[in-house]
């Protein structure tokens with residue numbers, strides 16, 4: 026089947042979605058499905074006759090939006106196989122993956138919500154893939170480590186019979202950027218915590234709401250996904266210890282804007298962690314680990330020796346170490362930018378290519 030007979034719906038055109046659309050536009054036509062549906066939170070673009078659409082035509086507002094069940098019907102009735110790319114962090118869209126897949130619609134996404142939500146949703150997604158008569162597939166490489174090959178590597182380790190014993194490292198581009206800027210190992214850190222948080226948001230590293238990074242939930246979601254792929258039945262990101270960096274007084278902030286406005290009042294809290302580490306000749310970093318053998322996951326701040334790979338990270342780099350039986354004492358290590366529109370979209374586009382190649 027030529028790629029033009031495959032149909033594409035893109036839900037979410039923010040930082041990642043915009044970069045994805047530009048990468049899509051530069052794919053060769055043999056790998057580029059026909060874009061027939063595009064949406065933001067309150068805008069949709071599509072035609073009832075499945076004509077190609079373009080992002081520049083996305084209306085400023087739409088009166089009647091297709092619901093998720095209506096979108097499922099629209100895509101499953103297309104005159105060729107359909108692929109949905111979910112570039113939102115929306116839970117309702119994530120909850121619909123089993124329905125999309127059961128209707129033969131493949132799903133590609135950087136959204137962590139489906140794979141780190143309830144175990145039931147996880148089971149429903151992969152049961153739907155296994156039982157789909159229409160070869161529907163799900164790929165979510167960018168849900169951990171943005172475009173870095175983290176999910177595919179872990180899947181390959183498991184599929185080829187290696188035993189993963191421990192996964193550890195730095196799993197958040199935002200947290201990496203914050204601590205590498207605020208408390209670099211060479212002691213040159215400049216700027217207040219709240220200013221650096223604002224820079225991370227501006228650079229497109231944070232979740233749509235930066236509180237989802239600072240409360241540790243983004244890292245907890247990623248570790249839930251990795252732990253499940255490694256074989257643990259983790260109930261969810263709130264089923265293990267996660268250290269939040271949200272000041273107590275801001276836990277009740279009504280909006281992300283209010284939170285960002287008031288954050289400078291609490292800069293001294295983070296200065297405290299930085300000073301404590303400096304007194305011990307160390308630096309503070311936000312790390313996570315999955316001890317597969319012991320069935321334990323944990324996420325939080327650690328005082329790290331200077332000169333270690335974690336202490337020496339730069340920018341928004343992630344560092345993910347897989348300890349396995351085959352690799353022995355020297356882990357398989359993946360390092361590189363773990364956040365940002367372009368590098369995240371790269372993982373989404375690469376997943377889309379895999380789906381197209383398998384469906385053609």
Ligand SMILES: NC(=O)C1=CN([C@@H]2O[C@H](COP(=O)(O)OP(=O)(O)OC[C@H]3O[C@@H](n4cnc5c(N)ncnc54)[C@H](OP(=O)(O)O)[C@@H]3O)[C@@H](O)[C@H]2O)C=CC1
Nearest residue numbers: 037038039040041065066112113114135136233364365369
């Ligand atoms: N940014 C990064 O570095 C990384 C992001 N990710 C994941 O990628 C996803 C997107 O992140 P990012 O692009 O940064 O976020 P943005 O906030 O920039 O974009 C989110 C987009 O989703 C749209 N949206 C929200 N809800 C809906 C809905 N119900 N229907 C249709 N569209 C909706 C928003 O619409 P509107 O424009 O109207 O607000 C917006 O266009 C998230 O799941 C994030 O966790 C993963 C790895 C790295």
Ligand SMILES: N[C@@H](CC=O)C(=O)O
Nearest residue numbers: 197198199231232364
């Ligand atoms: N907010 C996340 C984006 C990627 O998952 C991060 O900072 O790592």
Ligand code: NA
Nearest residue numbers: 166169171173
């Ligand atoms: Na990845």
